[in-house]
Amino acid sequence: MFTIFKNTLQRNLWQLLGWGLTLSLVTLSLTLLYKPMVAQQSQLNSLMQAYGSNFMAFFGGTLDVLSPGGYLDFGYFSYIPIIAGIFSLLVGSGLILVDEERGTLDLVLAHPVSRTALFWGRFLAFTCVTAGILFISWLGFLAGLSGTGWDVSAFALLLPHLDLFVILMLFGSLALFLSMALPSRTLAASLTGGLLVASYFVTSLARVSDKLASLNNFSPLNYYEGGRALDNLNWEHLLALLGFALAFALLAWLLFERRDVRVSGTGGWKMPAWMTMNWWLSAARKQK
Amino acid sequence: MSDFAIQTQSLTKNYGSVHALRGVDLEVRRGEIFGFLGPNGSGKTTTIRCLLVLIRPNAGTSRVLGLDPQKQSRQVRARSGYLPGELRLEDGMTVEATLRYLNALRGGKSDWGYVRKLAERLALDLKIQCRNLSKGNKQKVGVLQALMHKPELLLLDEPTSGLDPLIQQEVLHLIQEAKRDGTTVFFSSHIISEVEQVAERVGIIRQGMVVEVAGTQELMKRALRRARVRFQKPQPDPGLEHLAGVKVLGTDGMTVHLQIEGEMDALIKELAKFPVADFETERPSLEEIFLAYYEK
Helix, strand or coil, rough: HHHHHHHHHHHHHHHHHHHHCCCHHHHHHHHHHHHHHHHHHHHHHHHHHHHHHHHHHHHCCCCHHHHHHHHHHHHCCCHHHHHHHHHHHHHHHHHHHHHHHHCCCCHHCCCCCCCCHHHHHHHHHHHHHHHHHHHHHHHHHHHHHHHCCCCCCCCHHHHHHHHHHHHHHHHHHHHHHHHHHHCCCHHHHHHHHHHHHHHHHHHHEEEEHHHHHHHHCCHHHHHHHHHHHHHHHCCHHHHHHHHHHHHHHHHHHHHHCCCCCCCCCCCCCCCCHHHCCCHHHHHHHCCC | CCCCCEEEEEEEEEEEEEEEEEEEEHHHHHHHEEEEECCCCHHHHHHHHHHCCCCCCEEEEEECCCCCCCCCCHHHHHHHEEEEECCCCCCCCCCHHHHHHHHCCCCCCCCHHHHHHHHCCCCCCHHHHCHHHHHHHHHHHCCCCCCCCCCCEEEECCCCCCCCHHHHHHHHHHHHHHHHHEEEEEECCCCCHHHHCCCEEEEEEECCCEEEEEHHHHHHCCEEEEEEECCCCCCCCCCHHCCCEEEEEEEEEEEEEEEECCCCCCHHHCCCCCEEEEEEEECCCCHHHHHHHHHC
């Protein structure tokens, strides 16, 4: 399992550095921008009023953007699940299936490696890479923290990252589960992406429309605290989200244990011909 | 200890309505080279992948090296070397890194000196990136990784595919050397000449069923032969068609073309009654035998 873990870490090293450094630049610049924003508090307040609650609903819903929690939520944690979620669902859906679709899984599984060791070795590496990205992002915040004048500890800053980590693991595990249940990685990633975006919209719009309250109960992002976790992390929600993430991972593992390993290119779902660009291009050529 | 390295009984595998294996019965003896012949889609790869539990059969049983692959798949794989029919390698690694990774998956059993020796024999550069390998060089990596830990059983799916003739011969030599070291070799192929060259026994699979298993030589002896007899003067009716196993394919002046099944003794004795100028027989290639099975 260690060999698989190490190999998966190596494969994702550039992702770890790329995502981590990019996010840390965002977090660092966010902290550096805090003081200038406070200096322009009156203009900012009128700007927030002008945008109104409908706009702010998509950035955590808070109008108190100059409190540490509100600022972090508005500037980073409210929308970052969508952006970092792309990493999460792409890596999650490809954790096993990318090798199967490339045709390299056959060779690995012909070695004395149990499917369980392969699965959990990779899942553990995925967990570590996700945690690593968020750790680098946290370092960005820490680097600029002294300039904000906030009375916020490094541990307190870790809490929204922990919340974000769990939400990323949830969507990563969901993508992994769907990749085992559906016959193509693209389909699993697309479906997870659709659910992530739907969850973001439902939770955001539920802040301004009571009609979505019942639907919002099923939205994972409803249980994500974001920047608000700085002051008040809801551990019950966190553990519930973590429980679902583990449940999806367990289901994916069970499916992987039982399924046939496909030779690359077999058994996948293909898009109907009319849905491809080539079909339309050739149809256009025929018309001419 | 079982005498057989591989035993399957009624091994069946369906993909929806496609019957890939329709009850494969096979016995491969320990220490032999067994050629598994069949055209594309006949079930060769599916059989091998069932033995390694890469896919699970719908019915039937199998034993590999005396173990049940369904229950002891890790042990089976620890003692086997496998070359997939469609080998793909991780593009971002060098050949050496790939081999070291695969070796680590086996607990680092391989002797690296032996790996280098094999690479040298196969003219394979270990420093090259896998993404830059040609199909033939990728195949060399596949052969090398299957052999490097000196397994008890080699499962090779089309081992010479994509290789140039010189390296093909080297691979066949490696297979023969592995056999001399006690390894059982089960290899699938549709290149009959290579099976004929190295295999002691041959299994022919057709539409998911094994239709023949026999010694390579025995299979060739048992098969139809063609003969051409040229008489010194025209023989209107030499009466050869009445002989058991003999069929007259055609007559061309003083020459008669025959097809003979089984022993030649009766024919030779009958021909001795006539003045014969020339007599030629054609030994059938395994290819012809193979094709005969597919024409049935």
